[in-house]
Amino acid sequence: MLQKSCTDESRLTVLHLVQPVEGGVARVVTDLVAAQVRAGLRPVVACPPDGPLAAGASTAGARVWAWPAERAPGPRLGREVLAARRLIRTCAPDVIHAHSAKAGLAGRLAVRGRVPTVFQPHAWSFEALEGRAAGLATAWERFGARWSDRILCVSESERLAGQRAGITARWSVIHNGIDLGRFRPPGADAAVAARASLAPLAGVPPEVPLVVCVGRLSRQKGQDVLLRAWRAAATGGARLVLVGEGPYGEELRRTAPPGVLFTGASTDVRPWIHAADLLVLPSRWEGMALAPLEAMACGTPVLLTDVDGARESLPPGHLPHCLVPPEDPAALAAALTALLGDPALRTELGRTGQSRTRAVFDVTRTAGAVLRLYEELVGQSRPETRKRTER
Structure with a gap:
C-alpha cells in the first residue's frame, strides 16, 4: 500500500x-x-x-x-x-x-x-x-x-x-x-490438451461437446436461466461447466441438473475457453461483457442474451444464431440445441468472431x-x- x-x-x-x-x-x-x-x-x-x-x-x-x-x-x-x-x-x-x-x-x-x-x-x-x-x-x-x-x-x-x-x-x-496477447487461438492440439489438463473434466470423453459459462455466480449473469434451458435443450450428451463463484453458488449447485460441473473461481479462464466448443453467457444486464470477447478472440463461438453491449460485441452475421432475449429459457434452449447440433456452424462462427474481435477489441x-x-x-x-x- x-x-x-x-x-x-x-x-x-x-x-x-x-x-x-x-x-x-x-x-x-x-x-x-x-x-x-x-x-x-x-x-x-x-x-x-x-x-x-x-x-x-x-x-x-x-x-x-x-x-x-x-x-x-x-x-x-x-x-x-x-x-x-x-x-x-x-x-x-x-x-x-x-x-x-x-x-x-x-x-x-x-x-x-x-x-x-x-x-x-x-x-x-x-x-x-x-x-x-x-x-x-x-x-x-x-x-x-x-x-x-x-x-x-x-x-x-x-x-x-x-x-x-x-x-x-x-x-x-x-x-x-482485451489483452490479445493472452487471449489468442490455441494451436492445433491445444484444445485437446486444455481439456485433458482440467481435472473436473476427468472421465469426460474428448468427443463430447463442452459448453462453458464464465462469470460470477450471481443474478446478473443468469446462470439460473441457463440451468432451466439446459434441462429443455437437446444437448446430445454435451456437458455444461460453470466457471466462477458468487452469492448464488449454493442455490445453483442445489438446483442444477445431474452432470453439470461447477469449478469454483478460476484465476485463469483460458484453459476453459480453449477446451470449450461453445461459451454461453445468459446475462440479465451488462455494459459489455468481457468473457465473450475473450472467447471470440480465442476462436470459440459464443451464445449471448440481448443485453447492453451484446450486439456490438458480435459480428453482424452472428445475430440470428448467437443472440436470444434475456430471461427466456425456451429461446436459450432452442439456440443451444441448434448450435450443438451443427459443428460446421460453430467452426464458422468461431472463425468470424475471432477475426472481428482481434480487429476491434484490443x-x-x-x-x-x-x-x-x-x-x-x-x-x-x-x-x-x-x-x-x-x-
Missing part, C-alpha cells in the same frame, strides 16, 4: 476509485492501469484491499491505496466518502476515474466537480434493482451526472440506456478491450482512447486542479 503522496508533477496522475474488486470490473481496471503504466502515466488505484483487484493492479505497476468501501450503499457511506476525500487530497490527481455505481456515488460526493472526473458505470445500477430502490438509483444518477465531466460507457447501448433513464451528461463511448486501443479522454478533460489545468483538491 502507498505510504507517501503519489504527487509527481512530471506525469499525469490518474486516481482509479473502484468498488467492486472482482469480476469484470477488476479485469478492466487491471488491464487499463497496466497500459497506462506502459504509456508513462501514474495510475493509482484506491479500492478495498480484499479481492483480486489490489494485487492485480499492484502487479500491473499501479500504486494501490486501501479504500474500505462496501459494495452497496449503506450506513457507512458517509465514512466512505470522507475516506475517499482524504485519499484524493493526498494524491492530488489530475483526473479521477470512478468505476461502477458505488465508487461513482462516493467519489462524486467527495469531489463534487473540483477535479476532472470520469464516471464509468460498468452497467447501470438501476438495471440491477427493482421498485423503490431502482427509482432511487435512477434519481441519483440523474443528479450525480452534474459532477461528472464525462460519463464513459463501454457500449452505445449502455449510453442509450442512460439517456432513456433521463440522465443528461457529456458522454463518451469506448468499447471494452485493450491497447481502448487504453489509448481513454488517455485521449483524460488529456481532453485535464487540458492545461493541472496546477489549478491540484489547488482545488486542497480546499
Whole structure:
C-alpha cells in the first residue's frame, strides 16, 4: 500500500476509485492501469484491499491505496466518502476515474466537480434493482451526472440506456478491450490438451461437446436461466461447466441438473475457453461483457442474451444464431440445441468472431482512447486542479 503522496508533477496522475474488486470490473481496471503504466502515466488505484483487484493492479505497476468501501450503499457511506476525500487530497490527481455505481456515488460526493472526473458505470445500477430502490438509483444518477465531466460507457447501448433513464451528461463511448496477447487461438492440439489438463473434466470423453459459462455466480449473469434451458435443450450428451463463484453458488449447485460441473473461481479462464466448443453467457444486464470477447478472440463461438453491449460485441452475421432475449429459457434452449447440433456452424462462427474481435477489441486501443479522454478533460489545468483538491 502507498505510504507517501503519489504527487509527481512530471506525469499525469490518474486516481482509479473502484468498488467492486472482482469480476469484470477488476479485469478492466487491471488491464487499463497496466497500459497506462506502459504509456508513462501514474495510475493509482484506491479500492478495498480484499479481492483480486489490489494485487492485480499492484502487479500491473499501479500504486494501490486501501479504500474500505462496501459494495452497496449503506450506513457507512458517509465514512466512505470522507475516506475517499482524504485519499484524493493526498494524491492530488489530475483526473479521477470512478468505476461502477458505488465508487461513482462516493467519489462524486467527495469531489463534487473540483477535479476532472470520469464516471464509468460498468452497467447501470438501476438495471440491477427493482421498485423503490431502482427509482432511487435512477434519481441519483440523474443528479450525480452534474459532477461528472464525462460519463464513459463501454457500449452505445449502455449510453442509450442512460439517456432513456433521463440522465443528461457529456458522454463518451469506448468499447471494452482485451489483452490479445493472452487471449489468442490455441494451436492445433491445444484444445485437446486444455481439456485433458482440467481435472473436473476427468472421465469426460474428448468427443463430447463442452459448453462453458464464465462469470460470477450471481443474478446478473443468469446462470439460473441457463440451468432451466439446459434441462429443455437437446444437448446430445454435451456437458455444461460453470466457471466462477458468487452469492448464488449454493442455490445453483442445489438446483442444477445431474452432470453439470461447477469449478469454483478460476484465476485463469483460458484453459476453459480453449477446451470449450461453445461459451454461453445468459446475462440479465451488462455494459459489455468481457468473457465473450475473450472467447471470440480465442476462436470459440459464443451464445449471448440481448443485453447492453451484446450486439456490438458480435459480428453482424452472428445475430440470428448467437443472440436470444434475456430471461427466456425456451429461446436459450432452442439456440443451444441448434448450435450443438451443427459443428460446421460453430467452426464458422468461431472463425468470424475471432477475426472481428482481434480487429476491434484490443485493450491497447481502448487504453489509448481513454488517455485521449483524460488529456481532453485535464487540458492545461493541472496546477489549478491540484489547488482545488486542497480546499
